[in-house]
Amino acid sequence: xxPSSPSLVADLGRxxxxxxxxxxxxxxxxxxxxxxxxxxxxxxxxxxxxxxxxVDLEAAAAGGMEPGPLDRLRLTDARLxxxxxGLRKVAALPDPVGEVLDGWRRPNGLEISRVRVPLGVVAxxxxxxxxxxxxAGGLCLKSGNAALLRGSSTxxxxxxxxxxxxxxxxxxxxxPEDSVLLxxxxxxxxxxxxxxxxGLVDCLIPRGGPSLVRSILDNAKxxxxxxxxGNCHVYVDAAADLDRALDIVLNAKTQxxxxxxxxxxxxxxxxxxxxxxxxxxxxxQGAGVELVGDEAARRLxxxxxxxxxxxxxxxxxALKMSxxxxxxxxxxxxxxxxxxxxxxxxxxxxxxxxxxxxxxxxDAGTVTVNASTRFTDGxxxxxxxxxxxxxxxxxxxxxxxxxELTTYKYVVWGDGQIRS
Numbered sequence: 284x285x286p287s288s289p290s291l292v293a294d295l296g297r298x299x300x301x302x303x304x305x306x307x308x309x310x311x312x313x314x315x316x317x318x319x320x321x322x323x324x325x326x327x328x329x330x331x332x333x334x335x336x337x338v339d340l341e342a343a344a345a346g347g348m349e350p351g352p353l354d355r356l357r358l359t360d361a362r363l364x365x366x367x368x369g370l371r372k373v374a375a376l377p378d379p380v381g382e383v384l385d386g387w388r389r390p391n392g393l394e395i396s397r398v399r400v401p402l403g404v405v406a407x408x409x410x411x412x413x414x415x416x417x418x419a420g421g422l423c424l425k426s427g428n429a430a431l432l433r434g435s436s437t438x439x440x441x442x443x444x445x446x447x448x449x450x451x452x453x454x455x456x457x458x459p460e461d462s463v464l465l466x467x468x469x470x471x472x473x474x475x476x477x478x479x480x481x482g483l484v485d486c487l488i489p490r491g492g493p494s495l496v497r498s499i500l501d502n503a504k505x506x507x508x509x510x511x512x513g514n515c516h517v518y519v520d521a522a523a524d525l526d527r528a529l530d531i532v533l534n535a536k537t538q539x540x541x542x543x544x545x546x547x548x549x550x551x552x553x554x555x556x557x558x559x560x561x562x563x564x565x566x567x568q569g570a571g572v573e574l575v576g577d578e579a580a581r582r583l584x585x586x587x588x589x590x591x592x593x594x595x596x597x598x599x600x601a602l603k604m605s606x607x608x609x610x611x612x613x614x615x616x617x618x619x620x621x622x623x624x625x626x627x628x629x630x631x632x633x634x635x636x637x638x639x640x641x642x643x644x645x646d647a648g649t650v651t652v653n654a655s656t657r658f659t660d661g662x663x664x665x666x667x668x669x670x671x672x673x674x675x676x677x678x679x680x681x682x683x684x685x686x687e688l689t690t691y692k693y694v695v696w697g698d699g700q701i702r703s
Contacts, residue, residue, distance in 0.1 A: 292476040295431060295464050296483035299404045302461035303429035303485075307401050311378040313456045314425050318374035321452025322367040325417070328448060329363050335440040336413065343437045351541045351600070355412050356438055366417040366445075372667040373421045379685045380427045394696040399689045401427030403485035406477055406505070407670065408433045410491035413441035418668045419488075420449040420463040426688040429462055431484065433477055435491075436469035443467060471498075478503040488683070490671050508679055510671030512598040513543030513626040515656040518615040518641065520632035521554040525562075527653065528631040532563055534655040535629065537570045541600050543672060544627050544659040548595060548605045550615045556583060556608045567604060576606035583608070595622045612637050616644045623647060625674040627659040648674060648681035 306314075325332065336358040343356055379399050386396035405428045409415045416432055423430035434442040446465040453462040466473055478487060478499060487507040489499045499507055517535050519528045535546035551560050556579070564574055564584040574580075575590035590605045595618075597605075609615045619628050627649040630641040638652045649659045659682065661669025666684030673679045679687035 296480040298461045299429040299431045302459040315374040317453045317456035320455040322370040324448045325367040332444045335444040406431040406484045410435045416445040433466040511674035512624040514624040515627045516548045518550040521552040522634035523631040573603045579608035580606040627656040
């Protein structure tokens with residue numbers, strides 16, 4: 284792929300727009316063929332991709348990157364196989380383009396339908412995760428969109444290797460190579476120019492930390508969907524099965540603490556706090572989790588650190604968790620709505636009325652009942668993959684998969700009608 288610079292970002296946008304016109308009417312068979320070809324190439328050229336990734340890893344380690352981000356950067360044979368499998372799963376999913384959402388006939392004989400269509404050019408700015416190149420490129424292609432990708436400097440060589448494979452897969456299926464384009468200028472100026480490609484970029488999706496989101500809010504002139512923080516809570520209700528609650532809390536916090544759907548805060552109803560919280564704290568601390576809590580939680584768990592409002596509002600992305608004891612369900616809802624980020628909230632309870640109240644009152648893209656927050660994920664939802672988790676309400680919310688990468692148009696069929 285030829286190098287780009289801030290002065291060439293607009294040219295990449297124009298190329299993506301041209302490709303999007305072709306993809307909008309591409310057959311499902313051609314799109315699926317492109318995805319399967321790319322999956323095969325990922326496996327056939329795994330050595331080349333891993334070599335490129337090794338260079339990125341060496342440079343990142345030399346630059347002092349922490350173990351968590353370094354792990355997200357790392358590709359392995361198993362992870363490449365997973366990326367290839369993800370592309371094949373997307374190929375096997377129903378094509379959303381052309382789906383008729385609803386339709387009706389007017390008294391004057393006009394037949395009106397609402398039909399799914401691609402967004403056009405989807406730009407994704409993301410940090411340090413080369414698997415996003417494959418996931419985003421594949422989802423955009425299947426949904427009939429051109430993908431304009433801009434990764435981080437730390438993953439540049441890895442992203443270039445994966446993007447080249449996606450482009451070749453598209454070409455093998457007779458689709459434009461420019462169905463997937465990588466902005467390989469990783470300067471801040473290039474990123475800002477991408478955010479401002481009005482008339483070329485139809486939707487911008489950032490996948491990264493607070494600084495990236497802030498840059499989008501400050502600079503973007505194109506429509507965007509924020510893949511925001513995941514300050515997720517687990518609320519253990521008075522009517523909870525406490526054994527089940529312990530399993531859920533441990534999984535939500537420790538199964539993979541560095542991701543956005545990991546739980547960051549534990550709320551426990553006062554009626555069960557005496558029996559549950561010391562037990563949960565012992566299990567969490569035994570798994571290496573640092574706990575900070577309010578006064579009531581600290582009384583029950585000696586040695587627990589004091590939690591500030593900043594702790595309750597923070598996405599730790601690490602083995603740390605805030606804890607609060609609440610007097611009732613309404614207080615739990617108020618706490619979640621004050622400190623949550625609209626990602627995923629969970630309740631553990633055997634009281635169906637309490638569960639329904641929590642589900643209805645909590646303001647989040649996903650609410651789980653008696654299940655871990657870790658299930659908020661495109662693949663776990665049966666979407667094949669995702670391009671991000673939207674914490675907004677327009678136009679998408681929750682895991683963004685194929686349908687969330689489409690919009691719709693109204694199609695009106697007439698027989699000579701004119702308006703009087």
